[in-house]
Amino acid sequence: MATQTIDDLPTPALILDRAILRRNLKRMSDRLREAGVMLRPHLKTAKSVEIGRMAVEGHDGRITVSTLAEARYFADGGFRDILYGVGIIPSKLAAVTELRRRGINLRVVTDNLAVAKAIADAAKDGDTFSVFIEIDSGGGRAGLPYPALPGLLDIARVLHEAPGVDLAGVMTHAGHSYHQSTPDGIAGVAEQERLAIVTAAETLRAAGIPCPIVSGGSTPTAMHSRDFTGITEMRPGVYVFNDLDQEYIGSCGAGDIALSVLASVIGHYPHRNQVLVDAGALALSKDISAQEFQPKVGYGTIANPPAAGMAVIECSQEHGFVAADDPLPYGNLPVGTRVRILPNHACITAAAYDRYYVVDSDLDGGKSVVDVYDRINGW
Incomplete structure (x- = not known):
C-alpha cells in the first residue's frame, strides 16, 4: 500500500505535526520536573489517548478532563487518576460513581455549599468521592473569589467530615493569563494564581483540615x-x-505550533483581492483570541508558501475568505491548491474533527501521513 500524503486527504482535515508535538511535551515536562511540581495535563485540548500517553510519559499518569465523555474515554485507555475539572452538579454524581466503582479515581470540583452537601449525602450509601474546592484567582469564571474566599471553610468542613469523601485539595485556572503578552505580565498573574491557592490551602490547614493537593493551571x-x-x-x-x-502571548515561538487545518483553494476573486478556501467557521472556529495582540491574524494564518502569512479574514459556515495587504499571487494559488491554516485557539479548532492526521516534519518535512490518532468529542 502506497504511503498516504497530505495531498491525498479530503479537506478540510486536521493535521498534527508529531515532531513539534514531542518538543512541546518535552519542554513542559522538563520545566515542571525541574520546578518540583507534578504535571497533570489538561487533555481537553488533545482529547486523544495516544497524545495523553505521550504527555504523561515520565510522570505518574494523573490527568485533567473537561467532560464525562473524556473521563470514560481516558479511563478505557488506562488512565486511573482523572480530575473532571468542571464544576460538578448532583445529577452527574451517578456517572462519577460508575467510574469510581471501576477503580478510577475520578475527582470532581465544586465551589458550592449545596453541592458539597449533595456529595456528602451521595456518599452515605458506601460510595466514595474525591473533591477539589475551586478558587477564583482572578479569571472571573468559577471558584471562590480570592482574597475573601467566602464559604471556603463551610464547604471544606462538609466534605472533610463526610464519611467516604476525600477533600483532595484546592484548584484554580488562571485564565486571565491569556490577556497578558509579556513575561513580566504573565509572571504577575502566575504569582496571583499561586497566592490564591496557597492561601486557601493554608486557611484549611490552619483550621485542622488537610489539603494535600494545591493545583494551578494554565499554559x-x-x-x-x-x-x-x-x-x-x-x-x-x-x-x-x-x-x-499562545504565540502572541509569548508562551511559545512561531515554530512551536503543532496543529493546522489543511484546506483547499476553491475560488479566485481578484476584484476584492481574495481567494476562498473550503475551511470556514465549522473547520476553524470563530475564536478570535489571537486578535487581541495581532488583529491581522483573522481566523487563522496560512503557514505554507506561496500563501504564507495570509489570513482568513472572514468565515461563513464552510467558506474561509483569505486576503492580504499585497496583491494575491493567483498564479501560484490555482483552484485545488492545498494550504495549512494555523488556528487561533487549538482546543476549539480541534473540536470540529474526529481524528488527527499525523505528519512528522523531522522525517520528510511533514508531507507523509505517518499515523492517525482518534479523539473523543461530545459530553
Missing part, C-alpha cells in the same frame, strides 16, 4: 511562573499543540 503561567512555592501540581493544556494565541 502561560506554567511556562512563565517564577515561583511555584506551595503548589503541588500544574494543569496546562494547550501547550501540547500551541496556537497563534
Whole structure:
C-alpha cells in the first residue's frame, strides 16, 4: 500500500505535526520536573489517548478532563487518576460513581455549599468521592473569589467530615493569563494564581483540615511562573499543540505550533483581492483570541508558501475568505491548491474533527501521513 500524503486527504482535515508535538511535551515536562511540581495535563485540548500517553510519559499518569465523555474515554485507555475539572452538579454524581466503582479515581470540583452537601449525602450509601474546592484567582469564571474566599471553610468542613469523601485539595485556572503578552505580565498573574491557592490551602490547614493537593493551571503561567512555592501540581493544556494565541502571548515561538487545518483553494476573486478556501467557521472556529495582540491574524494564518502569512479574514459556515495587504499571487494559488491554516485557539479548532492526521516534519518535512490518532468529542 502506497504511503498516504497530505495531498491525498479530503479537506478540510486536521493535521498534527508529531515532531513539534514531542518538543512541546518535552519542554513542559522538563520545566515542571525541574520546578518540583507534578504535571497533570489538561487533555481537553488533545482529547486523544495516544497524545495523553505521550504527555504523561515520565510522570505518574494523573490527568485533567473537561467532560464525562473524556473521563470514560481516558479511563478505557488506562488512565486511573482523572480530575473532571468542571464544576460538578448532583445529577452527574451517578456517572462519577460508575467510574469510581471501576477503580478510577475520578475527582470532581465544586465551589458550592449545596453541592458539597449533595456529595456528602451521595456518599452515605458506601460510595466514595474525591473533591477539589475551586478558587477564583482572578479569571472571573468559577471558584471562590480570592482574597475573601467566602464559604471556603463551610464547604471544606462538609466534605472533610463526610464519611467516604476525600477533600483532595484546592484548584484554580488562571485564565486571565491569556490577556497578558509579556513575561513580566504573565509572571504577575502566575504569582496571583499561586497566592490564591496557597492561601486557601493554608486557611484549611490552619483550621485542622488537610489539603494535600494545591493545583494551578494554565499554559502561560506554567511556562512563565517564577515561583511555584506551595503548589503541588500544574494543569496546562494547550501547550501540547500551541496556537497563534499562545504565540502572541509569548508562551511559545512561531515554530512551536503543532496543529493546522489543511484546506483547499476553491475560488479566485481578484476584484476584492481574495481567494476562498473550503475551511470556514465549522473547520476553524470563530475564536478570535489571537486578535487581541495581532488583529491581522483573522481566523487563522496560512503557514505554507506561496500563501504564507495570509489570513482568513472572514468565515461563513464552510467558506474561509483569505486576503492580504499585497496583491494575491493567483498564479501560484490555482483552484485545488492545498494550504495549512494555523488556528487561533487549538482546543476549539480541534473540536470540529474526529481524528488527527499525523505528519512528522523531522522525517520528510511533514508531507507523509505517518499515523492517525482518534479523539473523543461530545459530553
